Amino acid sequence: MLKATLETIAKIVDGNLITTSMKDRVVEGVSTDTRDIEINNLFIPLVGGRFDGHNFAFEAIKKGAIATLWDKRHPTPYLDAGVIIVDDTLQAYQKLASSYLKATGAKVIGITGSNGKTGTKDILASILRENFRVHKTAKNFNNDIGLPKTIMEMNLDDEAIVLEMGMDRFGDIRTLTNIANPDIAVITNIGDSHLLELGTKENIARVKFEILEGLKPDGIFIYNNDDEILREVIKEYTIPQRVIKIGTREDSDVIIRPIRSDEEGSSFSIGEYAYSIPFIGKHQIYNVSVAITIAGLLGMNYGDIVRGLSNVKLTGMRMELMHLPSFDVLNDCYKSNPQSLTSCIETVYTMKGYKNKILILSDMLELGENERKLHFAVGEKIDKNKIDYVICIGELAKDIYNGANRNFNVNNLFHFDTNEEVVKKVKEIISDDTLIMVKGSRGMKLENIIEMLKEI
Numbered sequence: 001m002l003k004a005t006l007e008t009i010a011k012i013v014d015g016n017l018i019t020t021s022m023k024d025r026v027v028e029g030v031s032t033d034t035r036d037i038e039i040n041n042l043f044i045p046l047v048g049g050r051f052d053g054h055n056f057a058f059e060a061i062k063k064g065a066i067a068t069l070w071d072k073r074h075p076t077p078y079l080d081a082g083v084i085i086v087d088d089t090l091q092a093y094q095k096l097a098s099s100y101l102k103a104t105g106a107k108v109i110g111i112t113g114s115n116g117k118t119g120t121k122d123i124l125a126s127i128l129r130e131n132f133r134v135h136k137t138a139k140n141f142n143n144d145i146g147l148p149k150t151i152m153e154m155n156l157d158d159e160a161i162v163l164e165m166g167m168d169r170f171g172d173i174r175t176l177t178n179i180a181n182p183d184i185a186v187i188t189n190i191g192d193s194h195l196l197e198l199g200t201k202e203n204i205a206r207v208k209f210e211i212l213e214g215l216k217p218d219g220i221f222i223y224n225n226d227d228e229i230l231r232e233v234i235k236e237y238t239i240p241q242r243v244i245k246i247g248t249r250e251d252s253d254v255i256i257r258p259i260r261s262d263e264e265g266s267s268f269s270i271g272e273y274a275y276s277i278p279f280i281g282k283h284q285i286y287n288v289s290v291a292i293t294i295a296g297l298l299g300m301n302y303g304d305i306v307r308g309l310s311n312v313k314l315t316g317m318r319m320e321l322m323h324l325p326s327f328d329v330l331n332d333c334y335k336s337n338p339q340s341l342t343s344c345i346e347t348v349y350t351m352k353g354y355k356n357k358i359l360i361l362s363d364m365l366e367l368g369e370n371e372r373k374l375h376f377a378v379g380e381k382i383d384k385n386k387i388d389y390v391i392c393i394g395e396l397a398k399d400i401y402n403g404a405n406r407n408f409n410v411n412n413l414f415h416f417d418t419n420e421e422v423v424k425k426v427k428e429i430i431s432d433d434t435l436i437m438v439k440g441s442r443g444m445k446l447e448n449i450i451e452m453l454k455e456i
Contacts, residue, residue: 113188362440379403
């Protein structure tokens with residue numbers, strides 16, 4: 001928790017403390033939301049398209065905040081509290097977070113990529129906790145507001161922080177990496193998400209490579225050497241820091257040797273050491289390998305790493321196998337793009353012990369002008385010999401249906417417009433020992449279908 005005088009905070013954020021009589025008052029923690037204000041907090045009124053935090057400053061003070069930042073473009077308030085005038089409250093928040101992070105002295109690991117950010121973050125944090133006091137990004141707090149929030153929730157004695165960095169457009173990762181200044185920067189892979197905004201996968205990679213702009217001079221950059229786009233785009237950069245390539249390719253610095261991947265998890269080796277993980281999906285091998293590599297760089301031994309792996313709890317709605325009374329649900333409905341969807345379907349192929357396998361697939365959003373072709377291509381690749389039924393929902397998912405229609409019998413392939421129709425069809429075709437995979441972009445809110453399936 002941040003503890004600093006108002007005078008110190010004003011200097012950090014390049015602000016003007018107009019209530020100079022309060023310069024020695026000590027702030028204890030910050031908040032951007034009046035619903036979680038605590039005594040002696042600093043209130044930070046953020047401004048968005050549909051809200052203005054300045055309208056809630058009086059309430060924040062009433063609930064116990066002793067001071068507030070204040071955008072200079074707003075009329076100066078008359079408050080019984082400290083007031084620091086700043087050019088922009090969000091930028092001030094980011095400056096304060098960056099300063100606080102430096103004060104902790106914690107090792108900073110920044111992770112970006114189209115897929116695998118959250119899984120890698122969860123796995124790495126679990127491993128590091130065997131030897132260090134660790135803080136990590138919660139939920140999806142990975143943008144220009146969420147990352148400062150994550151930092152400000154650190155304890156001053158935390159020794160490592162694992163930060164997930166998300167993006168929508170050019171400049172997003174640049175902002176985040178310059179707040180965090182990571183000691184270790186990671187790009188997991190490049191997929192089709194954000195093609196709508198960025199046009200090409202190469203441009204997506206270039207946004208991800210912005211993470212290098214904040215990497216400390218003596219830092220380390222880690223990337224997936226099996227990703228063709230990353231291998232090509234990295235040639236555009238001169239990187240003075242140490243670079244570590246991870247992958248199954250023989251020219252990798254850390255070579256992954258897969259052994260197996262099935263419904264019980266995966267096993268693989270790196271160098272002389274073998275690892276078994278209970279996470280579903282062969283893509284998890286990459287996530288774990290990154291985490292193992294970073295743990296090794298921070299001095300952890302094999303035994304500590306294995307213990308950390310045994311304690312991992314992955315964020316929900318990401319390859320989450322749910323055991324219901326007469327059937328199982330593979331819940332991966334947090335996000336979807338062609339790469340992650342294909343990987344998920346391939347995982348379902350390997351899962352044994354099921355008499356019936358059903359895919360419930362919805363739209364993959366933000367794929368740009370080729371979105372229909374990308375949906376069609378995924379549907380066309382679904383193996384009718386390994387999947388019993390495909391149920392699609394959503395406008396774009398019609399193209400998954402059309403692609404799958406090239407191989408599937410019409411009695412095994414469906415498209416619906418509503419959740420109720422989907423669940424009704426599931427009730428008709430389900431049997432004991434059925435596996436249902438549910439996947440779509442977050443905006444499609446397929447968790448509602450999950451909840452309805454629980455009632456069957």
